[in-house]
Amino acid sequence: MLDLGVGGGRTTLHFAKWVREYVGTDYDPDLVAACRSRFSGYPLPLKFEVCDARQMPLFQDQSFDFILFSYNGLDYGTHEERVEILKEVRRIGKPGGFFCFSSHNLNACADYFDWGRLLSPNPALALQTARRLARRFLYNRHLNAKTFRNSDYILFDLGRRTYFIRPRAQVAELEKDFFNVRAFGLVSGRELAAEELERTADAWIYYLCQFR
Ligand SMILES: C[S@@+](CC[C@H](N)C(=O)[O-])C[C@H]1O[C@@H](n2cnc3c(N)ncnc32)[C@H](O)[C@@H]1O
Structure with missing residues (x-):
């Protein structure tokens, strides 16, 4: 598993125990150092690396079964930077593997x-x-x-430039390059049907899709 934009390791606590190999990355070296220190006594070997998700030469093509970019980490760049990140994610994801991320809802x-x-x-x-x-x-x-x-x-x-996208548009974008694209509401936690994508006003939406 690759945990992109791992921050302080909040998600490490939930996922690391379930996967064969866990790698967390962030472009902020202080956060990577904090994760290394926080999980130094963890019973399984975990890796934390400084890496910008726009360019991830650290990883070979088709390296990961599961890539996560949680808590809207993808929303703090321009549209072009987001396209670059999604391209890199597709390069290092294994066909059939999963990509999950959340993004602010323009609705x-x-x-x-x-x-x-x-x-x-x-x-x-x-x-x-x-x-x-x-x-x-x-x-x-x-x-x-x-x-x-x-x-x-x-x-x-919002005090920081933040990318907001309509869920319908995000799903349509993902469908060009991934398959089995699904969206989940923040409030209900449940999968949103196609007609709900238009009207959901949840602050952000979780997306789950698979690599081709
Ligand atoms: C809102 S925090 C989420 C932290 C953690 N994933 C969580 O769920 O608690 C977003 C994180 O993404 C990182 N981030 C944003 N853009 C990034 C990029 N292009 N490459 C690597 N990390 C990035 C930030 O440094 C920050 O730690």
Whole structure:
């Protein structure tokens, strides 16, 4: 298994015990050092490597049965960088193996682009409303409701530039290069049917697909 963008090793705890060989990577050397130290006494040999997911020369073609990029780690680059990462992931994944990742849901951004949802009359939500107004009009003033409605993906600044994509568009993209593409809701944890992809407003969605 390859755990991309392993961060502080949150997912290592859940997955390492189930796989024959576990490799965690991150482009932040401090996080890789923290994982090495955290899991130094682990009863199985685990590997942690510094590696940018855009270029992974460390790994040969078709090396992994399972590749995970959890907690929206894929969302912190441009569209072009995301395409590069997905290409590398396909190169090092074994045919028939699995790729799982999560990504922010553009449907959920409706709260920022619809005045009725943006301005809550409830005083208890004043702080949330103020935060949303700041995000919408200070950090993302180049985006308007029409762009939001007509886009399959946008880069939205939440304090950090973040990639948001419509689940329907993400599934369609994955279907070009992977097979058995499935999407799972964050709130219910259950698989979403094709018609639910249009309307789900979960903050992010988990995708699972297989390498050709
Ligand atoms: C939100 S954290 C998730 C950490 C961990 N996977 C988890 O689920 O708790 C995203 C991680 O992805 C890493 N990351 C983002 N883009 C990356 C890239 N291009 N290559 C390698 N790591 C990356 C970040 O450094 C960060 O540690």
